[in-house]
Amino acid sequence: QQQVKQSPQSLIVQKGGISIINCAYENTAFDYFPWYQQFPGKGPALLIAIRPDVSEKKEGRFTISFNKSAKQFSLHIMDSQPGDSATYFCAALSGAGSYQLTFGKGTKLSVIP
């Protein structure tokens, strides 16, 4: 049972455009929602994270939007650059006695010049 659904599976964006990746979750006990970025041959690296008490968090060109009632959150990459080409994973962490992250299946982003 996949508890975090991520879409799209792959995304091609022109340089300078906005990349948007969406995730939806089912478990209302989730209380921490990070995004990880993974380059080929590397491990995932924490990019940005949000807690459900805020609706938006911005760090540089990266923004998380969070909709608690819809149980959805998304990553927006503004002014996308070829160096942003990577696989992005959303994840969720439960506050109810569980310590492991549940990951979405990932989105492969390609930013073309």
Added chain:
Amino acid sequence: DSGVTQTPKHLITATGQRVTLRCSPRSGDLSVYWYQQSLDQGLQFLIQYYNGEERAKGNILERFSAQQFPDLHSELNLSSLELGDSALYFCASSYRQRNTEAFFGQGTRLTVV
């Protein structure tokens, strides 16, 4: 560089064999997590140790086992290997039991032939 060291980087072995993957967490981190990454399943949580004790178990097969030693490094043992065990195995570490700030190693790519 995340500070998490995994060895070996690549491993090729035959079906039925047993292998050991090693992880050294970031200095000061007490929690170690193991994840399996395959193309169709994404990142799957296997097991977590905190300060030498098992804290959480995910979808880890009975043929797989892990431990965390007094110096906090961890080993993941995979036995009776099958073709389907071919995957990337990641170790992550964090200071707390709850991995809101987990750092991933570069992974071990296991190929079972």
